[in-house]
Amino acid sequence: MGRESRGIQSIEVGGTLLQALARSGEPMMLRDLAREAGLPPAKAHPYLVSFSRIGLIEQDATTGRYEIGPLALELGLISLRRLSAVRIATPKIAELAGAIDHAVSLAVWGTNGPTVVRLEEPSHAVHIVMRVGSIMALLETATGRAFAAFLPPKTVKAALESGLDHLGVGYNPKRAPKSPKVAEMLAEVRAQGLARAIGDPLPGVNAFAAPVFDHAGHVALVITAMGPAGTFDAGWQSPLATRLRACAAEISKQLGHGTVQP
Structure with a gap:
């Protein structure tokens, strides 16, 4: 595989969670988000923690649902x-x-x-x-x-x-x-x-x-x-x-x- 084609697999895996959230268009529970991304919840959770830290997603403290975060909104704008x-x-x-x-x-x-x-x-x-x-x-x-x-x-x-x-x-x-x-x-x-x-x-x-x-x-x-x-x-x-x-x-x-x- 050429140098230009190399990527970081973990980012691509985590990207499936963002894609699933984007397809949904509304806040999702961990189990539903993981299922849509084709990942076990235990594997999906660390990605969501990291994405939350950088603002790509955020979790509602009351409902526990995940939704698009401020950084993702800023990039979209x-x-x-x-x-x-x-x-x-x-x-x-x-x-x-x-x-x-x-x-x-x-x-x-x-x-x-x-x-x-x-x-x-x-x-x-x-x-x-x-x-x-x-x-x-x-x-x-x-x-x-x-x-x-x-x-x-x-x-x-x-x-x-x-x-x-x-x-x-x-x-x-x-x-x-x-x-x-x-x-x-x-x-x-x-x-x-x-x-x-x-x-x-x-x-x-x-x-x-x-x-x-x-x-x-x-x-x-x-x-x-x-x-x-x-x-x-x-x-x-x-x-x-x-x-x-x-x-x-x-x-x-x-x-x-x-x-x-x-």
């Missing part, structure tokens, strides 16, 4: 927000791509960093290395910089220290911004509301990237427009930059960003 954001943004980027006649992508913050989930191509052929599923380098691409500028600093620091940035498209250690320059670069992104890449990492191709925020002010998505340097106006106040900012702002508004909370 994050997934729903992300799916909602992508669903709302998809027709918007298609409209933007048609208006500017340049490629436009949609990226989310994934396990390995900025991850492309949608790509609208222009009417004319353009050479881009980005495709759906691509991981973008955090500091060397416009997409990555837009995330880096608006994500919590601890998230960015952890990603860089873990080496996630090295996995991304556009990463080149010889061109990677040095520490003193990074803060300046990200401050410019925040000031302009856009990240910009001019002929780098792909020679002859310019790009702008704009963050999209959710109701809590967190970065939900990044929209990136890219095209040949000869036709892609990379001026901060260019019509293209203005359209991209407006598109990102409109999606943010639909996600509840800027609304007054009760």
Whole structure:
């Protein structure tokens, strides 16, 4: 069995309990939950204790029934927000791509960093290395910089220290911004509301990237427009930059960003 296929059997066994609870959709007694998962109650109980400790499930002190815990609910809400954001943004980027006649992508913050989930191509052929599923380098691409500028600093620091940035498209250690320059670069992104890449990492191709925020002010998505340097106006106040900012702002508004909370 290859290295990529190896897993932890005990987690997979415990996962059957979570799957059974999800299928039920309501609180369950230990014996019923164990039966649905195909496990003896004595074997199921230690898993439930561990899941309770990390918040994946919780037990009602009165009835003794197990139900979905706060961590599971939080993970579900994050997934729903992300799916909602992508669903709302998809027709918007298609409209933007048609208006500017340049490629436009949609990226989310994934396990390995900025991850492309949608790509609208222009009417004319353009050479881009980005495709759906691509991981973008955090500091060397416009997409990555837009995330880096608006994500919590601890998230960015952890990603860089873990080496996630090295996995991304556009990463080149010889061109990677040095520490003193990074803060300046990200401050410019925040000031302009856009990240910009001019002929780098792909020679002859310019790009702008704009963050999209959710109701809590967190970065939900990044929209990136890219095209040949000869036709892609990379001026901060260019019509293209203005359209991209407006598109990102409109999606943010639909996600509840800027609304007054009760």
